[in-house]
């Protein structure tokens with residue numbers, strides 16, 4: 022019988038059904054696989070393996086709640102290797118922000134005699150994601166009793182992160198430092214401010230200040246003395262083309278931990294000679310208008326070989342969605358580097374995205390990075406608030422008068438919200454700040470004029486002492502904004518690397 026016939030008729034042999042499902046999964050035909058199981062539901066009660074398969078298909082289709090339901094049943098099943106189901110459940114609970122549930126299911130696995138080291142480590146990671154994180158300390162003490170290379174290196178990592186935190190709040194501050202506006206690429210979908218936009222570099226108030234390297238390092242020393250070791254995301258434009266970049270990098274690494282948001286156009290050997298994989302994470306973005314995938318992959322391989330933690334992100338711009346499966350196959354499946362998709366927010370052919378993605382496009386995005394569904398939904402829901410920054414056309418330059426008008430509209434909006442008492446508390450400004458190329462520090466990047474917190478270069482920077490009211494929450498498009506009570510959305514996106522993966 023051909024596979025097509027088997028697909029149409031009822032199947033009574035679990036082995037054959039599992040083989041067919043495997044084929045569908047390998048060719049990314051998840052909806053067909055789901056249909057096939059539904060047609061042969063009678064076999065589900067006979068096979069845990071088939072249930073496991075169905076749960077994975079649900080994951081691929083973004084039906085996370087249904088997948089959780091099956092995995093939860095599987096971990097109660099004596100005949101099944103529950104460690105595999107626990108691992109899958111943990112990933113799904115993480116997506117849902119249900120960290121306590123993840124801990125509970127690890128406890129079930131441990132009770133059933135699966136007390137392997139990886140589970141203890143995962144338990145600590147999950148406990149750290151629960152806002153008070155207290156029970157993680159107890160688990161850590163237990164882990165210390167287990168002596169082997171893996172446990173010792175994990176403990177060393179934790180202790181090094183802990184010792185670089187401040188004793189009093191904010192324990193660690195995250196900064197995004199837009200070093201300058203220049204970039205050696207000019208991507209179609211670029212959101213970063215460009216030198217030719219009068220609103221930014223050409224505006225005398227916002228012009229990038231290129232201080233001497235000594236002055237720059239001294240400014241960051243001031244931050245170190247005041248707020249301890251911080252995590253600084255170097256951004257731009259392209260940070261690696263900043264004058265004397267490697268000197269600045271080396272000096273900052275003596276005080277802070279860095280994340281570099283880069284298009285990876287730099288010379289990787291020179292980079293490795295001047296950097297430290299223990300203190301730098303590379304957030305690389307792949308821009309297929311400017312980079313050949315082969316060359317890009319070679320650079321990733323080199324950096325990975327030299328011990329760098331890497332994440333690659335890709336903007337799902339409608340013209341470039343079809344490149345996603347191949348890029349993911351090589352980067353994530355073969356090199357084992359996380360490959361994240363950011364849904365495109367903006368206009369394309371007069372249609373607003375991400376709300377206008379068709380089903381095929383959505384499938385490609387979800388199948389590549391199923392976490393993207395949460396971000397996609399979040400962004401699509403806010404489409405009513407989305408306004409193109411400079412109008413729909415690229416490269417529109419605003420006049421001084423238009424800039425002034427825009428600014429006053431923003432201010433009016435805030436005054437209106439204030440009058441209507443429409444606010445939320447937000448931790449941004451206390452635990453996070455955005456620094457612009459002129460050194461000005463703001464509470465966040467979602468809104469240029471939000472709350473001014475001084476200037477980095479003249480050492481007037483002063484963070485907020487507590488979560489403060491924000492009157493811009495209705496328009497806030499920040500996916501990672503730190504609203505107390507909504508930690509399940511944002512907390513894990515700000516954790517140190519050791520806390521979310523091992």
Ligand code: SF4
Nearest residue numbers: 204206207208211284
């Ligand atoms: S590499 Fe990044 S900053 Fe440069 S043009 Fe492309 S999207 Fe913009």
Ligand code: SF4
Nearest residue numbers: 447465467491497502
């Ligand atoms: S709610 Fe949004 S706009 Fe307001 S401070 Fe937080 S991140 Fe910024």
